[in-house]
Amino acid sequence: MENFADSQFKSRVGRQEALELLTAADLPALGERADALRRERHGSAAYYAVNAAITYSNICQAMCPICSFSRREGQPGAYLLSADDVRRRAFAFSEMGAEEIHIIGGIYPKLPFEYYLEVVKAVKSADPSLNVVAFTVSECSLMARVSGLGLESVFSSLIDAGVNALPGGGAEIFDEAVRKVISPNKLSAEEWLGAMRAAHKCGLKTNATMLYGHVETPESVVDHLLRLRELQDETRGFKAFVPLPFRKGASPVPSKASGVYDIRICALARIVLDNFPHIRVPVPHFGDRMAQILLNFGADDIGGTHWREEVATSAGAVRSERTEDFMRGVVEGAGFMPKKCNSNYNV
Ligand code: SF4
Numbered sequence: 001m002e003n004f005a006d007s008q009f010k011s012r013v014g015r016q017e018a019l020e021l022l023t024a025a026d027l028p029a030l031g032e033r034a035d036a037l038r039r040e041r042h043g044s045a046a047y048y049a050v051n052a053a054i055t056y057s058n059i060c061q062a063m064c065p066i067c068s069f070s071r072r073e074g075q076p077g078a079y080l081l082s083a084d085d086v087r088r089r090a091f092a093f094s095e096m097g098a099e100e101i102h103i104i105g106g107i108y109p110k111l112p113f114e115y116y117l118e119v120v121k122a123v124k125s126a127d128p129s130l131n132v133v134a135f136t137v138s139e140c141s142l143m144a145r146v147s148g149l150g151l152e153s154v155f156s157s158l159i160d161a162g163v164n165a166l167p168g169g170g171a172e173i174f175d176e177a178v179r180k181v182i183s184p185n186k187l188s189a190e191e192w193l194g195a196m197r198a199a200h201k202c203g204l205k206t207n208a209t210m211l212y213g214h215v216e217t218p219e220s221v222v223d224h225l226l227r228l229r230e231l232q233d234e235t236r237g238f239k240a241f242v243p244l245p246f247r248k249g250a251s252p253v254p255s256k257a258s259g260v261y262d263i264r265i266c267a268l269a270r271i272v273l274d275n276f277p278h279i280r281v282p283v284p285h286f287g288d289r290m291a292q293i294l295l296n297f298g299a300d301d302i303g304g305t306h307w308r309e310e311v312a313t314s315a316g317a318v319r320s321e322r323t324e325d326f327m328r329g330v331v332e333g334a335g336f337m338p339k340k341c342n343s344n345y346n347v
Pocket of ligand 1: 060061062063064066067068069070105106107138183186
């Protein structure tokens, strides 16, 4: 499925060229270059998944200024699902046709490590065939802290419980000056990259996200991509890069969302991340129409149906009844051939 050769690195894009592509390149020329690279790897195929998200809790002590989703313990609207709640939801999603469950929550140090293992086992007990993509490395680092185990032991236990891959969130933007504004209490960039390195070493495939459209600079975007590329050279553990446009919602952080900026980021990612097999532009974050455009600007994956994606919808992202037919229609409407897969790109 992946046409992936190291020979392509001969003409690798450097920092200066990447900056010029992001800020000054002619848009159609940028798109043409990204599209050629995308077609070289994937031809006319574009991927989608039939999946659902279970957010086990919205209680989070990180209090990131960019977040419209989290609540403090005891605050109105705060909730925590039991393993039984999770099992019931997973069963319902499986009955609806979901083949993969994404599990994320907040940074809630009161939860013991066993809780996370129970949640994963609950999904597998509802339907053992469900692919489980669970927990950002921020949550995994918290698990290491509360359990006193090393990160690698945490990952091994999660794999034993049934985790098949990590989702790749929490990267935000690696530039520490920007992190101080948007997510001052989260893992540092070095910690995020180190945790990903450990996950890959344990055999877990992951994605890598980048949250953009807030107070980042072009330099911080390019730096983020180059640091991901460097780690991927070392581990080959990333499957997809997932750009995520910031949606202001109730956040005090300003937004500089723009369709043209989405296009530039997507095309630049395809060009710079020459060692990433996939560029994913999730429909729940971009909307179906922008996802169709981005399929022509370097992306090859429109993400999943993501039934009940509370994090995205609380920040004002597009909410729609996404069925499998809908996802196939998005791909076909953009002129590509739909291929259903899971997060590990098993078609
Ligand atoms: S973005 Fe994530 S880590 Fe930050 S406050 Fe929201 S839920 Fe917590």
